[in-house]
Amino acid sequence: MTRAMPYVSVATSLVPMAGVTLALKAETGVELADPLDGAAGRTAALDLGATWLLTPDITLSANLAAQQEWGLFDESIGRSVRMATLGARYAVSERFTYGARLSWSRHDDPGASYDKAGLALSLRGDF
Amino acid sequence: MGRLSIALVLVVATVVPSMAQSPLALSSEIETGWTSNATDSATGGADFYVTHSHDMALTGSAGNLLLRGSLALTQTRFASLKFEDDAEVTGAIEAQLALGAATLRLGYAVTQSWTGDDLSIGGLAIPVRSVASEHEYVAEFTLRGVDQQVIVAVTGDWVLPGDSVLGELGLPPLRLTPQVGSVAGRVDWERALSPGLAVLAGMEAWFTLVPEAERIVYARAPVDGGRVSAGFRLADGGWSAEGKGGVDLVWPGG
Numbered sequence: 001m002t003r004a005m006p007y008v009s010v011a012t013s014l015v016p017m018a019g020v021t022l023a024l025k026a027e028t029g030v031e032l033a034d035p036l037d038g039a040a041g042r043t044a045a046l047d048l049g050a051t052w053l054l055t056p057d058i059t060l061s062a063n064l065a066a067q068q069e070w071g072l073f074d075e076s077i078g079r080s081v082r083m084a085t086l087g088a089r090y091a092v093s094e095r096f097t098y099g100a101r102l103s104w105s106r107h108d109d110p111g112a113s114y115d116k117a118g119l120a121l122s123l124r125g126d127f
Numbered sequence: 128m129g130r131l132s133i134a135l136v137l138v139v140a141t142v143v144p145s146m147a148q149s150p151l152a153l154s155s156e157i158e159t160g161w162t163s164n165a166t167d168s169a170t171g172g173a174d175f176y177v178t179h180s181h182d183m184a185l186t187g188s189a190g191n192l193l194l195r196g197s198l199a200l201t202q203t204r205f206a207s208l209k210f211e212d213d214a215e216v217t218g219a220i221e222a223q224l225a226l227g228a229a230t231l232r233l234g235y236a237v238t239q240s241w242t243g244d245d246l247s248i249g250g251l252a253i254p255v256r257s258v259a260s261e262h263e264y265v266a267e268f269t270l271r272g273v274d275q276q277v278i279v280a281v282t283g284d285w286v287l288p289g290d291s292v293l294g295e296l297g298l299p300p301l302r303l304t305p306q307v308g309s310v311a312g313r314v315d316w317e318r319a320l321s322p323g324l325a326v327l328a329g330m331e332a333w334f335t336l337v338p339e340a341e342r343i344v345y346a347r348a349p350v351d352g353g354r355v356s357a358g359f360r361l362a363d364g365g366w367s368a369e370g371k372g373g374v375d376l377v378w379p380g381g
Binding site: 001002003004005006007008009010011012013014015016028029030032033035038039040072073099101107109112113114115116117118119120121122123124125126127 | 152153154155156157158159160161162163164167168169171247284307309333335345346347348350352354356358365366367368369370371372373374375376377378379
């Protein structure tokens with residue numbers, strides 16, 4: 001009953017021009033905390049992100065992510081999430097930051113699929 | 128860069144608080160917004176919400192010993208679908224002892240959560256209110272050399288769900304999920320071969336604990352496993368890359 005799977009993890013970031021950062025992360029793994037099949041899950045995740053420091057106070061970001069889990073001892077079930085996020089942050093002072101975020105995600109669970117979209121505005125203070 | 132610089136590259140990966148920092152750190156964030164699916168389910172509806180979160184951390188040091196205590200609170204309230212309201216409080220304490228080239232870190236955190244969810248039955252969303260507490264432990268020993276470091280860590284996690292209340296069904300409160308504990312151990316080694324290149328190797332072992340009486344009731348089986356991996360880390364000016372490969376092994380636990 002022992003299952004053996006390849007493990008791969010890749011993370012890279014690139015600064016193609018001043019203020020712009022591109023990042024990629026991909027990883028396979030094992031889900032034991034909350035597995036879909038009640039025993040263990042095999043997982044894969046991909047994350048692509050970009051941030052642009054438009055001015056010293058304003059940062060724009062974009063992110064695409066996908067996560068997949070397959071039942072390890074019941075391979076007939078699986079679930080996946082795909083996400084897209086756009087965000088902006090404005091440091092109004094040294095301590096306070098405004099944020100805005102637009103998000104969309106697609107969830108495919110066993111027997112049910114649904115979308116989720118959202119718009120959020122935030123204010124953060126660090127003291 | 129010489130060997131000293133290489134050592135500094137390795138040290139960056141560890142948490143070393145600046146002595147210039149204030150011993151008390153506070154942060155708060157309030158977020159409001161709209162979501163098209165407040166229940167995170169196929170029967171979900173749109174709603175407006177407000178989330179506020181607050182973190183407070185107090186850090187003190189005495190000689191080679193660094194102590195940090197923290198308290199975090201997060202609460203989400205929905206405008207219409209109030210059964211989806213969530214709240215969570217976490218208290219944590221951490222001690223870090225510097226022993227020459229070695230560092231010992233011990234930590235404990237407890238989280239209490241009140242979660243709103245829904246149970247989809249035949250297209251109907253049944254409100255479910257649940258409580259749970261989670262205890263987390265970490266012990267980490269880091270040994271640094273001139274151009275290499277080894278980290279040995281053991282972590283533990285124990286989730287204790289409480290009874291859930293299923294709205295509109297008239298049922299007495301009942302627990303919907305099992306108690307699940309996990310213990311993990313890992314050994315990570317890395318060595319800098321040049322200022323921009325380090326090799327990595329690691330081993331992990333995972334153990335899941337589910338009380339025997341709950342395995343059949345909640346259809347939850349304990350599973351153990353482990354990982355052996357090796358890789359590299361590259362960094363050069365405007366880019367960095369890290370790649371690891373290996374094998375994951377998983378088998379039914381006792």
